Amino acid sequence: MNDLKLDGLGKKERLKFKNLSKDREKVMASTPLDNIKVDYNTNEIARSLHPKLQYVKVIDIINESSDVKTFLLAPNEEKGTKKLAYFKAGQYISVRIRIGKCLYKRPYTLSCSPKLALNNRYTITIKRKEEGVVSNHFFNNITVGSSFVVSAPSGTFCYERIRDAKNVIAIAGGSGITPFISMAEAINDQLLNFNLTILYGAKTRKDIIFKEKLDKLSSHEKIKVKYILSEEESDKYETGFIEKETIDPYLVEENSFFVCGPMELYKHINEVLKEYNLAKKFIRTDLFFSEIEVRREENFNVKVITKDKEFNITCNGKETLLSAIEKNGILAPSSCHVGVCGLCRSKLISGKIKTFDSDLRVSDKNLNYIHPCSSFPESDIVIKLPN
Amino acid sequence: MDNSYDAIVIGAGNAGLISALKLVKENKKVLILESNNVPGGMATSFIRGRFEFEASLQAISGYGSSEKPGPLYKLFEKLDIVDKIKFINLTEAFHVYCKEKKEDYVMPFGIQEFINKMNEYVPNSEKAMKKFFILAEEVQKALLFLENDKNVNSQTLLEHFPNFIKVAALSTDKVFKALKMPKKAAEILSTYWVYLGSPTSTLSFVHFASMLLSYIYLGAVVPEKRSHEINTILAEEITKNGGVIKYLSTVQEILFEEGKVSGVRLSDGKDFKSKHILFNGSPTFLYGKMIPKEHVPKEALKLTNSRVLGARGFSIYLGLNQSPEDIGLTDYNYFIYHSLDSNSEFENRSALKNNSCVATVLNNINPHCSPAGTTLITLTSTFFGDAFDSKVTEENYFELKNQIAENMINNFEETTGINIKSYIEEIEIASPVTFARYGGHPEGIIYGYKLTGLDNLLPRTLNKEKENFIPNIRICGGFDAWGNGFSNTYLSGYRAAKQTLLDMKGEEE
Ligand SMILES: Cc1cc2nc3c(=O)[nH]c(=O)nc-3n(C[C@H](O)[C@H](O)[C@H](O)COP(=O)(O)OP(=O)(O)OC[C@H]3O[C@@H](n4cnc5c(N)ncnc54)[C@H](O)[C@@H]3O)c2cc1C
Numbered sequence: 001m002n003d004l005k006l007d008g009l010g011k012k013e014r015l016k017f018k019n020l021s022k023d024r025e026k027v028m029a030s031t032p033l034d035n036i037k038v039d040y041n042t043n044e045i046a047r048s049l050h051p052k053l054q055y056v057k058v059i060d061i062i063n064e065s066s067d068v069k070t071f072l073l074a075p076n077e078e079k080g081t082k083k084l085a086y087f088k089a090g091q092y093i094s095v096r097i098r099i100g101k102c103l104y105k106r107p108y109t110l111s112c113s114p115k116l117a118l119n120n121r122y123t124i125t126i127k128r129k130e131e132g133v134v135s136n137h138f139f140n141n142i143t144v145g146s147s148f149v150v151s152a153p154s155g156t157f158c159y160e161r162i163r164d165a166k167n168v169i170a171i172a173g174g175s176g177i178t179p180f181i182s183m184a185e186a187i188n189d190q191l192l193n194f195n196l197t198i199l200y201g202a203k204t205r206k207d208i209i210f211k212e213k214l215d216k217l218s219s220h221e222k223i224k225v226k227y228i229l230s231e232e233e234s235d236k237y238e239t240g241f242i243e244k245e246t247i248d249p250y251l252v253e254e255n256s257f258f259v260c261g262p263m264e265l266y267k268h269i270n271e272v273l274k275e276y277n278l279a280k281k282f283i284r285t286d287l288f289f290s291e292i293e294v295r296r297e298e299n300f301n302v303k304v305i306t307k308d309k310e311f312n313i314t315c316n317g318k319e320t321l322l323s324a325i326e327k328n329g330i331l332a333p334s335s336c337h338v339g340v341c342g343l344c345r346s347k348l349i350s351g352k353i354k355t356f357d358s359d360l361r362v363s364d365k366n367l368n369y370i371h372p373c374s375s376f377p378e379s380d381i382v383i384k385l386p387n
Numbered sequence: 388m389d390n391s392y393d394a395i396v397i398g399a400g401n402a403g404l405i406s407a408l409k410l411v412k413e414n415k416k417v418l419i420l421e422s423n424n425v426p427g428g429m430a431t432s433f434i435r436g437r438f439e440f441e442a443s444l445q446a447i448s449g450y451g452s453s454e455k456p457g458p459l460y461k462l463f464e465k466l467d468i469v470d471k472i473k474f475i476n477l478t479e480a481f482h483v484y485c486k487e488k489k490e491d492y493v494m495p496f497g498i499q500e501f502i503n504k505m506n507e508y509v510p511n512s513e514k515a516m517k518k519f520f521i522l523a524e525e526v527q528k529a530l531l532f533l534e535n536d537k538n539v540n541s542q543t544l545l546e547h548f549p550n551f552i553k554v555a556a557l558s559t560d561k562v563f564k565a566l567k568m569p570k571k572a573a574e575i576l577s578t579y580w581v582y583l584g585s586p587t588s589t590l591s592f593v594h595f596a597s598m599l600l601s602y603i604y605l606g607a608v609v610p611e612k613r614s615h616e617i618n619t620i621l622a623e624e625i626t627k628n629g630g631v632i633k634y635l636s637t638v639q640e641i642l643f644e645e646g647k648v649s650g651v652r653l654s655d656g657k658d659f660k661s662k663h664i665l666f667n668g669s670p671t672f673l674y675g676k677m678i679p680k681e682h683v684p685k686e687a688l689k690l691t692n693s694r695v696l697g698a699r700g701f702s703i704y705l706g707l708n709q710s711p712e713d714i715g716l717t718d719y720n721y722f723i724y725h726s727l728d729s730n731s732e733f734e735n736r737s738a739l740k741n742n743s744c745v746a747t748v749l750n751n752i753n754p755h756c757s758p759a760g761t762t763l764i765t766l767t768s769t770f771f772g773d774a775f776d777s778k779v780t781e782e783n784y785f786e787l788k789n790q791i792a793e794n795m796i797n798n799f800e801e802t803t804g805i806n807i808k809s810y811i812e813e814i815e816i817a818s819p820v821t822f823a824r825y826g827g828h829p830e831g832i833i834y835g836y837k838l839t840g841l842d843n844l845l846p847r848t849l850n851k852e853k854e855n856f857i858p859n860i861r862i863c864g865g866f867d868a869w870g871n872g873f874s875n876t877y878l879s880g881y882r883a884a885k886q887t888l889l890d891m892k893g894e895e896e
Contacts, residue, residue, distance in 0.1 A: 020841070033692075040776065040823070043823045049781060
């Protein structure tokens with residue numbers, strides 16, 4: 001035992017200790033027997049911003065061009081969705097479409113001002129892709145009145161005022177304009193505050209979407225829009241590709257570049273931006289993977305294990321595991337489809353895959369976890385899904 | 388498919404995972420149900436760009452090393468996972484800044500080193516500091532004793548721990564006074580208060596002293612590959628031993644048959660059967676909405692209503708595009724306080740009035756945690772009361788988060804004189820809203836209930852069995868007696884598993 005002396009402490013304090021248990025019971029006994037408070041503003045906002053699912057219905061369809069349509073969505077109240085979640089300009093929702101017995105999920109950027117969400121409306125803008133199961137479904141089968149399920153808004157391709165420069169050069173190709181129309185609208189609605197120059201590359205005049213809106217927005221002192229056509233000569237537009245000369249006039253001392261569009265655009269812009277010798281923080285893309293060159297045109301056997309069942313399917317070396325899983329009518333969690341959000345994180349029990357430089361945690365990599373949304377088989381595979 | 392289990396664990400946080408591992412190792416058939424898609428709860432990591440951020444961890448205490456094993460080390464040993472996870476030691480206890488007085492203090496690990504350093508900063512503090520550590524040691528031993536024998540009149544307790552008994556019901560401030568601790572020394576010593584989420588006027592001395600002693604004596608660690616590494620390994624071990632983990636599965640209701648616990652129902656309507664439940668969430672929601680009203684005893688309602696929600700979390704995760712040396716970040720943990728007086732600091736945080744935080748620079752103990760030439764830094768703060776809750780709306784949410792984050796970063800820069808803002812390549816901000824969603828706890832609290840008055844460690848411990856209101860439901864994690872913290876929650880999970888094993892045994896007899 002130590003010979004510690006504590007002056008001024010004695011009987012009273014000892015008694016207090018002896019009574020601790022009883023005193024606690026007394027406090028409890030004297031507490032009113034109200035119902036426990038279970039509704040908290042903070043939790044309510046968490047639920048509003050990140051609902052598990054949102055039931056929506058199409059209330060209008062706008063033809064933007066021959067192969068691009070915008071769908072105006074409203075909450076499907078009959079299914080219990082009373083309001084739509086607020087979002088940050090640049091975010092996407094993952095749309096779930098059931099075709100036959102298969103459930104497909106596709107991310108689409110919200111192409112409207114976040115303010116619209118506060119009025120319980122979203123728009124998504126979809127380009128028809130020749131082999132796109134879902135985009136074709138939208139063009140052929142979705143009409144005003146159709147309803148489906150979407151995820152909460154998600155994604156980090158957003159302007160962050162603490163991180164990004166005050167002057168932003170947005171480089172868009174084709175339907176890659178969608179996040180930037182949302183950002184421009186947000187600036188116009190005073191939700192965001194930065195200088196935005198949109199350099200918008202399209203094949204021909206007909207392929208420019210949101211032209212009218214963009215022209216109107218460009219009268220805002222903080223917004224500039226420039227169109228560059230690659231396959232059409234015109235007096236009114238610049239022709240060719242977006243080059244250093246296209247960009248130079250809009251630069252100030254510090255600039256952030258946001259790039260969104262097809263793979264060829266990334267590759268091209270990547271080369272162009274090299275000339276500026278920019279720190280990585282000033283270049284933001286909504287694609288995080290580099291294209292995988294070697295993919296084998298060969299069918300592999302894939303055994304898919306879920307909590308309740310096992311499935312034997314085939315997957316071609318040219319498609320992602322998730323795509324094969326979806327096509328076979330197997331339910332699998334997913335959202336971003338570019339290896340980033342982590343929702344599809346699954347265990348690779350055996351086999352070899354090729355994957356994007358995707359965003360796996362170090363310890364997940366060591367333990368053979370993969371993101372099926374961004375993994376291509378290179379051998380027969382056994383995989384365990386999270387659900 | 389057979390849907391019945393020996394035990395169901397709700398939540399795969401630290402406590403849930405450990406409890407499940409213990410149970411499967413005892414050959415029980417165990418199901419874990421977890422809302423999120425990965426194990427770990429608050430203890431997790433996430434990726435932005437080329438950075439993997441630690442979501443919550445700054446320091447794990449109570450681990451020690453093979454030469455000096457702490458309670459957590461011993462626990463991991465019992466569960467055969469010691470060799471599976473690589474830990475890295477913190478090199479200093481803390482670097483604390485007081486903005487209002489423009490002072491800062493760097494404190495080392497090791498009791499003698501700590502006392503010596505304190506005496507340099509506060510001459511004549513040595514005597515009181517020595518007494519503090521002697522008392523802390525007695526406290527720690529007494530608490531260990533009480534774990535097994537809760538009789539406060541036990542002869543052994545009275546004989547062997549006379550000083551413990553005198554301070555057992557007192558606040559930290561009161562004992563500082565009895566120890567004649569010089570004010571400045573008491574303030575530097577109280578730096579640790581923020582980890583317990585309660586200011587020294589209301590925080591029980593025995594809890595404070597026992598935690599601080601463990602921290603200074605054993606040092607502290609972090610896992611080399613973020614806390615996600617611990618979770619994945621625990622999850623693998625559980626599965627290997629026959630346990631089943633279902634992610635994206637939220638338990639909505641506890642089911643009863645003939646007045647007894649019989650299973651759980653998920654939010655998608657699926658049922659699972661078990662007579663034993665271990666619950667890793669908040670009693671507020673357990674008693675408030677998961678258990679049908681007719682099965683919630685009056686006492687459970689009263690107790691829950693008597694408690695105060697603890698610290699709400701706010702974290703800013705920054706990936707910087709320069710190395711710590713280039714930026715001038717030399718320490719691992721910067722405690723940025725406006726005042727070193729925890730009580731005034733607490734008041735200010737209850738009004739969202741100061742921009743205090745703890746800034747953690749992982750690279751300074753784990754150089755390879757991010758690509759060469761970059762830095763991971765996290766700024767974490769805690770709010771109290773309705774400081775945040777009363778201000779936030781869905782519409783102002785993103786802006787409010789940005790404002791608070793900006794103020795915190797500016798405050799860090801002003802206080803330390805180190806510029807970080809120009810180097811931000813990635814940023815993520817977690818607010819109480821984020822924590823409410825991710826942990827599933829009320830109001831985004833990250834430390835369970837506030838440790839205060841008669842809701843401090845000892846009264847909680849002494850009444851624990853009495854407050855186990857519904858047979859066969861064991862609560863574990865940050866809402867348990869010891870409150871938050873990696874060590875505390877892991878140990879809580881282990882205790883809950885052992886209780887459940889006893890519950891099971893009781894049934895057989
Ligand atoms: C920012 C921050 C910094 C921190 N720093 C430190 C530190 O430096 N050192 C330290 O020791 N500790 C620290 N902590 C505290 C520590 O992280 C926590 O105490 C610990 O992780 C909590 O573990 P837990 O077992 O209580 O479970 P939690 O992490 O609270 O997890 C509970 C789990 O249960 C799940 N769940 C809840 N209800 C349900 C339901 N109905 N159905 C299904 N699943 C459910 C949740 O989804 C969650 O995964 C910090 C915490 C935060 C947030």
